[in-house]
Amino acid sequence: MASLATNAKKHKVCVVGSGNWGTTIAKVVAENVKENDEIFDEEVQMWVYEEDYQVPKESKHYDPGSALSTKPQKLTQLINRLHENVKYLPDIALPKNVVANPDIADAVKEATILIFNLPHQFIGRICDNLKGKVIPYARGISCIKGVAVSEKGCELFSDSIGSKLGIYCGALSGANIATEVALEKWSETTIAYDPPPMDSRQPTPAGTPSDSPRGSSANLAELSTELSGGQLSTAKGTKSKGVALPAEYPPLNHINMRKLFHRPYFHVHMVHDVAGVSLGGALKNIVAIAAGWVDGLGWGDNAKAAVERLGILEEVKFGKTFFSKTCRTETFTEESCGVADMITSCSGGRNFRCAKMSVKEGKSIGEIEERELNGQKLQGTSTAYEVNSFLKTQGMEQEFPLFTAVYSILEGKNKPEDIPQLVER
Numbered sequence: 065m066a067s068l069a070t071n072a073k074k075h076k077v078c079v080v081g082s083g084n085w086g087t088t089i090a091k092v093v094a095e096n097v098k099e100n101d102e103i104f105d106e107e108v109q110m111w112v113y114e115e116d117y118q119v120p121k122e123s124k125h126y127d128p129g130s131a132l133s134t135k136p137q138k139l140t141q142l143i144n145r146l147h148e149n150v151k152y153l154p155d156i157a158l159p160k161n162v163v164a165n166p167d168i169a170d171a172v173k174e175a176t177i178l179i180f181n182l183p184h185q186f187i188g189r190i191c192d193n194l195k196g197k198v199i200p201y202a203r204g205i206s207c208i209k210g211v212a213v214s215e216k217g218c219e220l221f222s223d224s225i226g227s228k229l230g231i232y233c234g235a236l237s238g239a240n241i242a243t244e245v246a247l248e249k250w251s252e253t254t255i256a257y258d259p260p261p262m263d264s265r266q267p268t269p270a271g272t273p274s275d276s277p278r279g280s281s282a283n284l285a286e287l288s289t290e291l292s293g294g295q296l297s298t299a300k301g302t303k304s305k306g307v308a309l310p311a312e313y314p315p316l317n318h319i320n321m322r323k324l325f326h327r328p329y330f331h332v333h334m335v336h337d338v339a340g341v342s343l344g345g346a347l348k349n350i351v352a353i354a355a356g357w358v359d360g361l362g363w364g365d366n367a368k369a370a371v372e373r374l375g376i377l378e379e380v381k382f383g384k385t386f387f388s389k390t391c392r393t394e395t396f397t398e399e400s401c402g403v404a405d406m407i408t409s410c411s412g413g414r415n416f417r418c419a420k421m422s423v424k425e426g427k428s429i430g431e432i433e434e435r436e437l438n439g440q441k442l443q444g445t446s447t448a449y450e451v452n453s454f455l456k457t458q459g460m461e462q463e464f465p466l467f468t469a470v471y472s473i474l475e476g477k478n479k480p481e482d483i484p485q486l487v488e489r
């Protein structure tokens with residue numbers, strides 16, 4: 065049996081993305097790699113989309129006597145010098161083992177664990193850049209809330225990342241407003257990781273269970289039909305399982321993945337339903353816009369609750385209709401990535417807040433996003449368009465009245481005031 069003591073190599077982590085959530089997750093994993101240094105290398109690379117940034121006068125880092133403050137600087141240099149992402153996660157100290165890197169190929173080159181965490185509109189191009197540059201036996205976790213709609217249909221980012229890069233990729237999603245997690249306020253999250261059976265070697269000590277509370281390497285083997293060419297069978301055809309992890313590395317099973325993300329303030333529940341976890345995070349962003357609109361109209365909590373109820377129903381229906389073989393209703397109704405994320409997103413999320421302001425001020429959500437978010441990106445508006453274009457190809461717009469209503473309102477064909485009539489049974 066493999067023993068951690070005999071694992072000559074450690075896993076190196078790279079976070080691909082450094083926005084509000086990307087930087088928060090880099091902080092979380094950087095704390096954990098230090099505490100689990102028998103498994104993980106101490107340095108966490110964080111790929112940063114480079115830009116020049118002027119430290120604002122109100123920042124505690126502003127020093128009128130220093131050139132660093134009086135003219136724009138490279139964001140990576142500011143992060144590495146100040147140990148703070150002054151633009152996307154201001155006033156949160158980052159552990160010193162987070163290293164910002166503007167060169168994506170260099171950032172990923174030694175990583176056996178890749179955490180994808182950037183606005184969903186950018187991931188396709190990033191993966192194209194990364195092709196052939198990642199370690200073939202690397203494993204991925206997608207923290208991206210969105211879906212990839214193309215001529216192929218509606219794909220989960222875990223699947224599209226996995227197939228583009230030839231690696232296995234799971235998903236992390238939950239009721240996780242980034243600034244609250246960064247401030248170490250307690251929250252829960254869900255990680256769906258259904259790795260190839262070959263990853264489920266036993267960690268030491270002997271007898272330690274090798275998988276999640278809900279699974280075992282044995283039932284993983286039953287769940288996963290191994291096909292030739294490095295593919296696992298899934299509801300949507302095939303997804304990459306990557307290449308076997310060399311024996312010198314500690315196994316990347318549920319136990320070790322949980323060690324990378326779980327904190328006293330960030331409680332992780334491991335599951336196998338990658339589709340449900342990914343869809344909960346993506347589709348609630350559409351619903352949060354509707355919730356923001358009805359709240360902005362001053363319609364009160366009952367109206368917002370009605371929108372959230374419908375949102376959960378449409379999430380479940382979407383999963384069951386289009387990802388029927390793998391998606392579990394319980395993922396939406398019991399896990400943080402489902403109902404809890406719906407509630408938090410419809411209370412304090414950016415999509416909710418910007419939609420609410422747009423109604424109150426009579427401005428477009430895009431204008432409000434530009435004005436309020438300092439470069440952060442809403443995911444709900446583009447997801448509403450992408451999901452609608454997919455539903456149209458399926459002839460199923462009417463089956464998802466809330467998602468369709470949000471699209472119609474964004475398109476200017478209806479007004480937020482029309483929502484009750486548009487969703488009436």
Ligand SMILES: NC(=O)c1ccc[n+]([C@@H]2O[C@H](COP(=O)([O-])OP(=O)(O)OC[C@H]3O[C@@H](n4cnc5c(N)ncnc54)[C@H](O)[C@@H]3O)[C@@H](O)[C@H]2O)c1
Binds near residue numbers: 243
């Ligand atoms: N912020 C949150 O509270 C939160 C919480 C949970 C999940 N999420 C999800 O995490 C994902 C990442 O969100 P975020 O909050 O970290 O991002 P963000 O909204 O802060 O977006 C800004 C990021 O986009 C990058 N960017 C801008 N232009 C780019 C380009 N052309 N190419 C590549 N990158 C570019 C910026 O450098 C910056 O890192 C999203 O899918 C989001 O839904 C966010």
Ligand SMILES: O=P(O)(O)OC[C@H](O)CO
Binds near residue numbers: 349412
């Ligand atoms: O700020 P939002 O609307 O992108 O939502 C943030 C998180 O997804 C909440 O879990």
